[in-house]
Amino acid sequence: MNIFRIDQKVALITGGAGYYGKPICMALAEAGARVIIASRSADKCEEFAQFLREKGYLAKGVHLDLGNESSITKVIKSIVEQYGRIDILVNNAVSREGFKNLEDLDKKSLEDSQLINSTGLMLITKAAIGFMRRQGSGNIINIGSIQGVMGPHFPVYGDTGMTSPVNYTYDKWGMVGFTKWIANYYGKFNIRANCISPGGYGPGVAESIGENEFVANYKKLTPLGRFANDDDIKGPIVFLASEASAYVTGHNLLVDGGWTSW
Numbered sequence: 001m002n003i004f005r006i007d008q009k010v011a012l013i014t015g016g017a018g019y020y021g022k023p024i025c026m027a028l029a030e031a032g033a034r035v036i037i038a039s040r041s042a043d044k045c046e047e048f049a050q051f052l053r054e055k056g057y058l059a060k061g062v063h064l065d066l067g068n069e070s071s072i073t074k075v076i077k078s079i080v081e082q083y084g085r086i087d088i089l090v091n092n093a094v095s096r097e098g099f100k101n102l103e104d105l106d107k108k109s110l111e112d113s114q115l116i117n118s119t120g121l122m123l124i125t126k127a128a129i130g131f132m133r134r135q136g137s138g139n140i141i142n143i144g145s146i147q148g149v150m151g152p153h154f155p156v157y158g159d160t161g162m163t164s165p166v167n168y169t170y171d172k173w174g175m176v177g178f179t180k181w182i183a184n185y186y187g188k189f190n191i192r193a194n195c196i197s198p199g200g201y202g203p204g205v206a207e208s209i210g211e212n213e214f215v216a217n218y219k220k221l222t223p224l225g226r227f228a229n230d231d232d233i234k235g236p237i238v239f240l241a242s243e244a245s246a247y248v249t250g251h252n253l254l255v256d257g258g259w260t261s262w
């Protein structure tokens with residue numbers, strides 16, 4: 001099963017110290033990659049990198065602000081300077097700034113969310129792909145959501161007052177299209193692009209909410225009857241990051257316990 005190994009591959013994970021970010025980094029590190037964990041809270045990223053290093057893995061935390069183009073350029077450039085290459089970019093970060101229902105949206109809230117979830121996403125991918133083209137290979141993995149393959153299921157929230165913001169649906173559908181654009185355009189340069197669309201994350205989301213109507217409904221409407229746990233994203237991310245998926249590009253892999261299969 002050596003095709004699942006990614007030894008010494010250089011992998012940048014945006015938002016890598018967040019809920020889904022941590023198991024993504026852990027999986028890539030366990031599979032052998034040199035993991036660079038990046039977000040605005042450099043301390044949090046470095047703290048998690050330290051945790052991984054203590055387990056014997058290769059990891060480093062760096063500052064990255066996806067809302068700032070020079071920060072993006074600096075991070076990519078410094079990775080290439082230090083490691084001589086960048087093999088895998090996992091676009092996992094999300095900003096929830098400005099997430100609202102349509103009637104509550106104003107220009108500022110739209111711009112706040114687009115700046116990170118659309119502009120930042122494209123600029124960091126562009127910066128990484130510039131180097132990937134020169135090195136003759138690359139792998140982009142975008143972390144989407146069930147909200148990027150279907151419309152929100154509003155009844156699931158019951159009377160909790162919770163909702164799914166309109167800009168999240170827009171961003172995540174866009175991400176799937178963006179993934180396919182990269183796959184189709186850069187295939188000839190030996191660069192692959194795929195998306196993972198996960199369902200609700202248990203340890204981060206469901207557990208912090210507690211047992212409310214939404215949590216109960218979500219479990220009921222998920223064929224596997226539960227939220228995602230820490231391990232659920234690990235296999236899919238290693239599959240897409242490794243040669244095990246060498247002929248897979250432009251794909252959107254649903255990791256949602258069946259939520260979207262009804």
Ligand SMILES: NC(=O)c1ccc[n+]([C@@H]2O[C@H](COP(=O)([O-])OP(=O)(O)OC[C@H]3O[C@@H](n4cnc5c(N)ncnc54)[C@H](OP(=O)(O)O)[C@@H]3O)[C@@H](O)[C@H]2O)c1
Pocket residue numbers: 014015016017018019020021038039040041042044064065066067091092093094095116143144145146197198199200201202204205
């Ligand atoms: N949680 C879920 O149930 C769920 C379900 C389906 C899909 N997803 C997807 O999974 C991915 C991760 O979500 P999550 O819930 O795990 O997120 P999270 O824990 O809230 O983490 C979001 C990450 O994004 C980083 N970030 C935000 N703004 C940034 C900026 N300007 N520059 C750089 N980094 C920034 C944050 O770090 P800093 O604040 O330090 O910058 C944080 O590490 C997202 O793409 C999300 O859409 C999540």
